[in-house]
Amino acid sequence: MRLYGPSRPRAVAVTLTGLALLVLLMAMNMRIGDIPMSLAEVLRATVDAGDPGHFVVMDLRLPRALTGALVGAALALAGAITQAIARNPLASPEILGVTTGASVTVVAGVVASGSAYGGASGLLLSLGIPALALAGGLAGAVTVYALAWRQGLDGYRLVLVGIGVAAVFTNIKYWLLTVGDVNDTTRAMVWISGSLNGRGWEHVAPVALALSALIPLTLLGARTLDALRFSDDTVVSLGVRVNRARGLLVLAAVLLAATATASAGPIAFVALASPQIALRLIGSGRPPLLASAVLGAVLTAAADLIARTAFSPVELPVGVVTAVLGAPYLIYLLVRLRGKGR
Amino acid sequence: MRLQAVDVTLGYGDRVVVDGLDLGIEAGTVTTIIGPNGCGKSTLLRALGRLLKPSGGQVLLDGKRIDRLPTREVARVLGVLPQAPSAPEGLTVADLVARGRHPHQTWYRQWSSSDADAVAEALAMTGLSDLADRPLEELSGGQRQRAWISMALAQGTDLLLLDEPTTFLDLAHQVEVLELVRSLHSSAGRTIVMVLHDLNLAARYTDRLVAMRDGRVVAAGTPHEVLTEELLRKVFDLEAKVIPDPVAGTPLVVPVGVRH
Numbered sequence: 001m002r003l004y005g006p007s008r009p010r011a012v013a014v015t016l017t018g019l020a021l022l023v024l025l026m027a028m029n030m031r032i033g034d035i036p037m038s039l040a041e042v043l044r045a046t047v048d049a050g051d052p053g054h055f056v057v058m059d060l061r062l063p064r065a066l067t068g069a070l071v072g073a074a075l076a077l078a079g080a081i082t083q084a085i086a087r088n089p090l091a092s093p094e095i096l097g098v099t100t101g102a103s104v105t106v107v108a109g110v111v112a113s114g115s116a117y118g119g120a121s122g123l124l125l126s127l128g129i130p131a132l133a134l135a136g137g138l139a140g141a142v143t144v145y146a147l148a149w150r151q152g153l154d155g156y157r158l159v160l161v162g163i164g165v166a167a168v169f170t171n172i173k174y175w176l177l178t179v180g181d182v183n184d185t186t187r188a189m190v191w192i193s194g195s196l197n198g199r200g201w202e203h204v205a206p207v208a209l210a211l212s213a214l215i216p217l218t219l220l221g222a223r224t225l226d227a228l229r230f231s232d233d234t235v236v237s238l239g240v241r242v243n244r245a246r247g248l249l250v251l252a253a254v255l256l257a258a259t260a261t262a263s264a265g266p267i268a269f270v271a272l273a274s275p276q277i278a279l280r281l282i283g284s285g286r287p288p289l290l291a292s293a294v295l296g297a298v299l300t301a302a303a304d305l306i307a308r309t310a311f312s313p314v315e316l317p318v319g320v321v322t323a324v325l326g327a328p329y330l331i332y333l334l335v336r337l338r339g340k341g342r
Numbered sequence: 343m344r345l346q347a348v349d350v351t352l353g354y355g356d357r358v359v360v361d362g363l364d365l366g367i368e369a370g371t372v373t374t375i376i377g378p379n380g381c382g383k384s385t386l387l388r389a390l391g392r393l394l395k396p397s398g399g400q401v402l403l404d405g406k407r408i409d410r411l412p413t414r415e416v417a418r419v420l421g422v423l424p425q426a427p428s429a430p431e432g433l434t435v436a437d438l439v440a441r442g443r444h445p446h447q448t449w450y451r452q453w454s455s456s457d458a459d460a461v462a463e464a465l466a467m468t469g470l471s472d473l474a475d476r477p478l479e480e481l482s483g484g485q486r487q488r489a490w491i492s493m494a495l496a497q498g499t500d501l502l503l504l505d506e507p508t509t510f511l512d513l514a515h516q517v518e519v520l521e522l523v524r525s526l527h528s529s530a531g532r533t534i535v536m537v538l539h540d541l542n543l544a545a546r547y548t549d550r551l552v553a554m555r556d557g558r559v560v561a562a563g564t565p566h567e568v569l570t571e572e573l574l575r576k577v578f579d580l581e582a583k584v585i586p587d588p589v590a591g592t593p594l595v596v597p598v599g600v601r602h
Binding site for chain 2: 233
């Protein structure tokens with residue numbers, strides 16, 4: 001008799017291949033800098049504490065590469081959860097109010113602090129902005145959640161409310177950008193397009209912490225996420241406390257997206273595209289969690305590599321590249337979904 | 343009594359559908375709720391399956407308030423097949439049926455051989471073993487309905503609530519599904535509550551009929567007791583002759599016309 005049950009050789013293969021690719025991409029990223037290095041030099045400088053390049057690699061290049069990978073992973077995992085909850089491949093943490101909330105708060109903070117910020121205040125740059133972004137992201141999520149909640153959390157309603165709130169936040173953001181001092185707004189623009197420039201260990205730590213706590217928790221919730229794909233009556237009859245389950249999973253997605261955004265700004269499309277690419281590579285029913293996270297890291301690392309090399313010596317913010325890559329993908333998704341009646 | 347509604351008031355928002363209804367479901371019986379569209383029969387079934395919280399009164403499962411029992415514990419005893427259930431796109435029959443094991447799994451024991459056994463057995467009982475790897479949308483309506491019943495079976499409950507399990511099926515497939523329901527009852531003594539529209543099939547495959555109108559129970563008893571010409575008038579505004587079913591001997595409703 002054949003055994004029925006989950007079998008995931010393909011998910012394991014995709015995840016492992018992704019991890020290998022990620023290490024390679026990070027190493028290639030770490031070659032770039034004031035002193036270009038070969039891959040061998042990067043490797044030697046990483047493992048050998050006595051190597052002259054050790055400080056540069058460990059204190060500048062590795063944290064930047066790690067921030068990119070971890071932020072990508074966190075965004076993609078948040079996207080995978082959101083898409084499964086909303087039963088909608090176009091859902092992303094953007095509709096949870098996180099990224100747009102963070103953008104508004106950061107722009108407001110930068111514009112309000114004015115020339116004080118312009119005066120090379122490194123402290124505000126490294127600590128103030130992530131804190132502002134985290135607070136704004138969480139506030140945005142609370143706004144969406146409060147407006148979407150009606151005797152329960154309905155995926156469809158969440159998407160509609162989320163799109164509405166995102167539009168309002170985005171417009172406030174643009175208004176702030178037009179009234180602010182041009183020097184401030186230029187700095188703000190770099191942040192709100194999502195950048196990994198100058199990211200250090202202090203940006204790695206929060207995302208690493210969030211991921212190490214939330215990856216195991218969401219993996220434990222994967223079974224519930226499977227059940228939540230059915231209509232509510234079926235979910236309840238399977239013994240799932242549906243509102244509590246949905247609320248906890250959304251909370252995990254919000255925390256992941258908010259910490260990621262705090263570290264690198266709202267990097268576009270990673271959360272939207274990675275889960276869908278992972279889904280197609282693996283052929284599972286819903287976005288796979290771990291594989292999505294790994295692909296999110298790969299995508300961000302690859303985008304950062306392109307951002308730094310395509311127009312060398314000019315370095316683009318990584319979010320610009322993910323947006324340029326992501327937009328056609330979004331159109332592809334829309335075209336593919338058209339006429340399906342949902 | 344396995345399942346009992348005590349003075350329940352049910353509704354959606356401000357709209358009251360069922361007001362102060364009492365009903366008891368005896369262990370080991372097949373009960374069918376009948377009644378005109380909008381009489382509250384599906385609403386009642388949803389409340390019995392704790393999918394809808396009563397605004398008044400209570401539902402008792404084995405004598406205990408169902409809303410105070412952990413929902414997972416309820417799911418190990420009581421299976422519900424909602425009306426016209428929808429599955430995510432691309433789901434295979436085996437995936438669907440495997441979902442039925444959810445209430446038996448925990449975060450530290452996500453899939454075990456007993457789960458696999460239960461799924462294989464549920465597929466075999468519904469005659470779907472050969473179709474296990476087919477996506478649900480490729481199945482015929484009757485096969486799909488059997489797949490959903492199979493999922494409820496994999497849940498391993500001895501109490502099953504089926505909301506219009508024969509909707510959208512042709513007559514042959516309706517009979518097929520009801521034969522399956524009947525065999526689930528006779529082979530393992532399961533207690534089954536259904537909502538059906540076809541009175542003649544309800545009479546044939548049911549131990550007890552409950553006739554509802556305007557959110558109230560008008561009559562309850564054996565098909566012979568309930569399906570009378572007078573009751574059809576009272577519940578459905580239908581003029582009809584009731585004759586013995588030439589095959590099963592159960593009441594057979596032959597409509598004459600609608601009373602105005």
